[in-house]
Amino acid sequence: MPKKALLVIDMQKASFTVETPRLDEAGVVKRINTLAAKFREEENLVIIIQHDGGLGGAYEKNSNSWENLDALQTKPTDIFLDKTANDAFYNTALESLLKEKGVKEVCITGCATDFCVASTLQSTLIKDFNVVAVADGHTTGNRPNLTAEQVVAHYNWVWQDMIPTKGSVVVKTVAELTAE
Structure with a gap:
């Protein structure tokens, strides 16, 4: 079983x-x-989470703009999950899926650092999972008072110093994770 x-x-x-x-x-x-x-390769889960913004929006399900980036490599063995809020756990089967599959550690990547990535990470921490924030695996855009670089650096710092309610949280780069 995947861990x-x-x-x-x-x-x-x-x-x-x-x-x-x-x-x-x-x-x-x-x-x-x-x-x-x-x-x-290690037979762990890869879960591709896509925002479904409803009819007529930029994230309308099955529209071209809803699709994943062409450069993102997905496989038929991946699990695809739709969400309708920043937090990927909100009104989805994500938590039950992870528990059913015996997952103990959740690595988080994606877009946008300060919205969906942060919301999902914080939610993951209160659900008895250990969390790895992938330091160089999330991105965002410039904000009115901060550059994207500052946002990413700030959130990596927050997550590194966060005291979780349950489980643990660490911040690691992809190089560190692939070397393990």
Whole structure:
């Protein structure tokens, strides 16, 4: 049974447009692909989470903009899960799926650091899972008062110093995780 799961959150075309450039898009996708390959090789779970924004929105299910980035490598063995809120656990089967599969550790990657990634990470911590925030596996865009680099650095710092209610949280790079 898998003991680990990799969450890949909102790596969808609607999140990566000319109007919404993301920090190191190509590098983040490459590192997520590398980590996902390791998870698959070790028979751990890779869960691709896509935001479903409802009818008529940029994230309308099955629309071109809802699709994952072309460079993101997915496999038929991956689990695909839709969400409708920032937190990937909210009104989804994610928690029951992880517990049913015997997962103890959840690695979190994706877009956007300060919204869906942060919300899901914080929710994961209160559900009895150990959490790995993948330091170079999440991205966001510039914000009114912070650059994308500052946002990513800030959240990696927050997660590194966070005292979880349950489980544990560590911040590791893809290189550190693939060397284990």
